[in-house]
Amino acid sequence: MTSTVSPKRILDQPFVLDLFAGPGGLDVAGHSLGIPSLGIEWDKSACLTRYAAGLDTLHADVSTVRRDAFESLPPEINVLAGGPPCQTYSVAGKGAGRKALEEVKGFIERLMAGDPEEAIDKELKNLSDPRTALVLEPLRYAIQATRSPNRGRRPYDVIVLEQVPAVKALWDRYAEVLQDIGLPDGTKYKVVVDVLDTETYGVPQTRSRAVLIARREGLGEPALPRATHRAYEAKEWNRRNGGIPTQATLDEANTAEPPSQPAEGGDKPDHWVSMRDVLTERKTPFLVRSNYGSSGIPGRRGVRTDRQPAATVTGRISRFVVFEHLNDDIVYEGPRFSMNEAGMLQSFPPDYPWSGTAKAQQVGNAVPPLFGAHLLSAALGLPSPHPEAMRKPWVPATEEQRAKLRSHGCGAADDCTARCPRPE
Template structure:
């Protein structure tokens, strides 16, 4: 089921709590939709990016805030969102989370049955990788909200979660217990879960995400965002590319040329063509000078379960999934049909634009490529929030204007709130180790 996108939010004043907020993908989406948000983020550099961008932030451990500072959160928050760290579930990792799926499901059931946080925390220490337990935090926050006197024990109205596709099984278990068992106070939700491809929402990269959208009973049936763009199909692209090359080879006889991207994607439906790298990067905007086309990109990670297999795509295709290795992608520029040379690799500004961050988003601190790769694509996040709240779909153009960074005064105010001091971290901030 997909959303029909009515014009009024199902909530009078939506306010998002973004767990594991990263550099701000979901918050940028909220900004574009005129929805306030507060992000909780552990990584110092990601917080520096958020402060520079002017985003409300708590530099804190999500688990620690739930345990020790939940009552300090704004009581008007009514939308819980987040993308827990994926390293232990992703196929790119060692798989500790994937191996512990059955065990994590049992923890979900124990939480819904009302087991104490102390007992749960004690037993979670037995997991081989503590990051695996972070996928439980959204549920623990949902339960904690119903026990908060600062909120008058009011549950969240909306829950929006996204993760790598391997977490779909856990989101389905979330859905089962939220619908059938309900939170320990009796609150139940209507829930929908699926794996969505970001290029079908205008993001210029192929990226599959398991998503969960839940509405508290009484707020109507939840729905998934309706696709706006066609899916990218590698086999179909390769077939048509080979056909185009054959046509070019015969051009002296029949003057045929390679078909335009739109022709390559013709399906006879009303969806827009998927967005290519070239479409996003070719035009100068803000400090981005524009990137010459045509170009080829060779990824720095494997494909088809083969770590040594490096895929190659052209500017007329969407990017590979943007990860923390995006700065290592090799970009080749064409001099003519027979000569190719290695060009400049993607800048952080360009990498962010492939994630649909606005141009000139103020990436700060260290490990900026990792920040970009870990983020929720803002355009995809906007589609999720719009579907969850019943808002109109956001046009991609809304995120293609240069981002205006915070002023020095705004940054100092945000950091005073987020870290406890206007110009530095304090003892309350998480320690890097």
């Protein structure tokens, strides 16, 4: 179910708690909508990026904050959001999470029934990959909010979650228990769940995500964001020649896809946004070869022209090979995507201050901000965001602001402290 009616704002002062916040995808989305947020992030480098961007951050483990520091969170937070780590559920991983789906569903039911946290934590340690259990953290935060004296035991008003498509089965179970059973204190929600494609929301990249939007009963029926752009469909030539571009490939590519432009008339969605539309500094037409699948759909991999959206941006974005010059079937390899370009394919602002190490992993793990803005807008009854909102120059934090953010997030203005997560 997607939104077909005029939006109606449901919260006067939304404040987002972003779990597994990464370098700031959902926070950048909130910033574009004028919504404050606090992110909790484990990875040190992602936190450095967040501090440089001026984003309020706790350098901490999500589970540890829930257990030991929940009462220190701002009581005015009323929106719970996040994208739990996807490695164990992703088709690019080993599949520990996918194999444990039924087991994780059982833990959902036990949490809603109010089973002792200590017993559940003990059993979760038996999972083959401990990251699999992180998908339960949003539910555990929702329950904890109803037990928090600092909040007056007030539940979150809105919940917004996203993950890889394989997690839809768990979001469906979330929806069932939130609607039919309710949290242990009796709070129930209205919920919608589906798998959405990011290119249909103006992101210049094909990326499928399982999303959940929930509103506390009494705040109206939630709806998924209305698609603003057409879906991308792979062409047969994308997978010819073993992924080796030729002049013939380029010629066929340039005639197979029209230039990106708005569709004419009424409510018809715009053409999807291409790589060329956002990577304007690249003056020469180019082809990109991806050596792995996109969102588990083999037909989405192979070779793409700059007139198409990028394949799914992951931590391996530096492996994308970019071909710029083709002459008499001789292929020349051009410069690969910079981290700023990779970020732009995720819909981050062009000058976003990527910091620390493993920048490609930060980019690939992030929620595309424009997609996040659509999710938050739909969840909160706000108008759909415009793609240009994410292309405005980003104002980085000053050294003084960065030190203040780090002092709040790490405990010291210039370094991590004992309260920060250890790398292992």
